[in-house]
Amino acid sequence: MIHSMTGFAVETRDLGSVALHLELRSVNSRYLDLGFRIVEDLRQAEPVLREALTARLGRGKVECRFNLQVKDNVPRELAINTNVLNRLKIAQAAVQTELPGAAGLSVAEVLRWPGILADDSLTFEQIQPEIPGLIHAALDQLLASRRREGEKLADMIRGRIAHMRTLVATVQPRVPALVAEYQEKLATRLRDAAATLDDDRIRLEVGLFAQRVDVAEELSRLSTHLDEVERILKAGGSAGKRLDFLMQELNREANTLGSKAMAADMTAVAVELKLAIEQMREQVQNIE
Numbered sequence: 001m002i003h004s005m006t007g008f009a010v011e012t013r014d015l016g017s018v019a020l021h022l023e024l025r026s027v028n029s030r031y032l033d034l035g036f037r038i039v040e041d042l043r044q045a046e047p048v049l050r051e052a053l054t055a056r057l058g059r060g061k062v063e064c065r066f067n068l069q070v071k072d073n074v075p076r077e078l079a080i081n082t083n084v085l086n087r088l089k090i091a092q093a094a095v096q097t098e099l100p101g102a103a104g105l106s107v108a109e110v111l112r113w114p115g116i117l118a119d120d121s122l123t124f125e126q127i128q129p130e131i132p133g134l135i136h137a138a139l140d141q142l143l144a145s146r147r148r149e150g151e152k153l154a155d156m157i158r159g160r161i162a163h164m165r166t167l168v169a170t171v172q173p174r175v176p177a178l179v180a181e182y183q184e185k186l187a188t189r190l191r192d193a194a195a196t197l198d199d200d201r202i203r204l205e206v207g208l209f210a211q212r213v214d215v216a217e218e219l220s221r222l223s224t225h226l227d228e229v230e231r232i233l234k235a236g237g238s239a240g241k242r243l244d245f246l247m248q249e250l251n252r253e254a255n256t257l258g259s260k261a262m263a264a265d266m267t268a269v270a271v272e273l274k275l276a277i278e279q280m281r282e283q284v285q286n287i288e
Contacts, residue, residue, distance in 0.1 A: 001147050001151070001236045002150040002151065002233055002236050002239060002287060002288075003143070003146045003147050003149075003288040004146050004147075004149035004152075004153055004286050004288065005026055005027060005059055005060035005061075005240070006026060006027055006028065006146065006149050007024075007026045007060075007143070007145035008024070008026075008142070009023070009139070009145060010022070010023045011134050012069075013130045013134050015122060015127065016122075017070065018068045018070050018122065019068070020068060020130055021065075021069050022135065022138045023065040024062060024064055024139070024141075024142045025062070026060040026061065027060065028061070028286045029059060029061035030059070031059060032053075032054065032059055032062070033061040034054075034062050034064065035061070035062065035063045036050075036064045036066070037063070037066070037067075038064070038066040038067070039067040041068060041124065042068065042124070042127070044124055045066065045124075045131050048132065048135065049066065049131075049135055052132075052135045052136070052139060053139070056139050056143065057139075057288075058288050059240060059288045060146075060288065068127075080116065081115055084113065084116050085110070085116060088105070092105055146288065149286070153284075156279075156280075156283055157229065157243075157283060160277075160279055161226050161230060163276055164273055164276050165226060167272055167273055167276075168219050168273075170269065171219070171266055172219050174266075215257050215260050215266070218256050218257045219257070221249075222250065222257075222273070225253065226250075229246050229250075238288055239287055239288075240286075240288050243284040244281070244284050244285070247277060247280060247281040247284055250280075251278075251281075255274070257269070258271070
């Protein structure tokens, strides 16, 4: 299958009071370019995430956002840290022994005391078992997104190929007649311009020039390159760089065809071919 480098995926794991959230976005790039935005509590997961992305992606600029989302609708446990509370009671009793008139701590003051409420947030060790499955699911989703986009790109390219084949098929049968017609016109102009030249010399010069303007070879190479593009699309895999090279070759043949054009309709075909090639080239830039 042909894969685009454009894709998006988001996966979430419910961990009770928080949710583990991973978002992947990818766009086209010459190489695999990874960027990470990870909250500090999950920073230790970056090597695992990097390894998984490198193993399953070939090209593309990939942005990874990995964070914990606190769920406001889940009540947090207000567990009292009894060790801190007991030490606070001992400290208060010691103060009141020395200062009998000192007022005792209020409930509000006790609850605001640092460390009196036990921290019920999850540690990385508690979260870690959920991370590999989350990454795997997000990557599956990203690859599926890139595959769907790749199928659309391949269909568009096939459409342009069909259009180019129609253009080639239109002009190819006319090439011999166009060359002969151009030959005759050129011979007539040469006779008018140089009456001293003999017919054999004129035919030789016209024949040599006609070989240079004959586009049959360019049309044949165009068809061969189009065959190769279709073969690569069918084979799938990492095809972007190979297709990009073929777009350059197709464009070279179309340019040569335009420079050798012997008639207005052939010039129009060359322009149409270049337009179709440019449309394909733009889409090929997004193929992995």
